[in-house]
Amino acid sequence: MEQAMFAGGCFWCMVTPFEELPGIHEIVSGYTGGQTDNPTYEEVKTGTTGHYEVVQITYDPALFSYEKLLELYWPQIDPTDAGGQFQDRGSQYRTAIFYYTEEQRLAALATKAGVTISRRFSSPIVTEILPATTFYRAEEYHQDYHKKSPKHYKEDREQSGRDAFIEKNW
Template identity: 85%
Template sequence: MEQAMFAGGCFWCMVTPFEELPGIHGIVSGYAGGQTVNPTYEEVKTGETGHYEVVQITFDPSLFPYERLLELFWPQIDPTDDGGQFQDRGSQYRTAVFYYNEEQRLAAEASKVDVAASGRFEGPIVTEILPAPVFYRAEEYHQNYHKKNPKHYKEDREQSGRDTFIEKHW
């Protein structure tokens, strides 16, 4: 098993693209990249901890290669927005690919080049490729939020502009 970590704005929206696929063994919402140890949602949402909202994915690379995770990640975000994602604004909603080893770093860098060369976007690709920092699991009510609160999740996703953007650019 290996791990992958992605920041794509609100972590609630980053779970569903990866779930229930062969070779994906777990998706955990959490926080990473900031200076606060064991941050809470209340702390992270201020934008002052330096953390990103992230998903950490445990996967079997023999069944689901890391490159396929990257192929699923990019179409979930606006890679040209450095101020957050869609209606979610602030540093905690920045986008990033966090790599755990050199193979992941090289694959992530290559995928970023491919996105930039795709012609889909007018602006530069600002999504960062960074070494995986310490991961902190988010509170239990954030885990599988879309299943626990389907009505609110659907409303939030519709209002965010994420799906409209995805449909237009991907």
């Protein structure tokens, strides 16, 4: 098994694109990249801890490649927005790909270059490619939120503008 970690705004919305695919064994919502040990959601949402909201994906590379994960990741985000994603504003909602290996780093850089070269966006691509640091699992009520609170998840996702952006730009 290998791991991948992606920041794409609210972690609730970053679970569903990856779930129920062959080779994906676990998707965990959490935090990484900040200076606070064992941060809570209440701390991270202030934007003062330096953490990103992320999903950590455990997958079998023999069944689902890292490159396929990257192909799924990019169309979930606005890679030109340095201030957050959609209605979610703040540093905790920035986009980033966190790599665990040199191979992941190179693959992430290649796909970022591909998005840039595509000229799909008129603004620069600001999604960062960063080394993975300590991952902190988010509180249990955030795990599989779309299943635990489907009505609220659906309303939040519709209001966010994410789906309209995806449809228009990807």
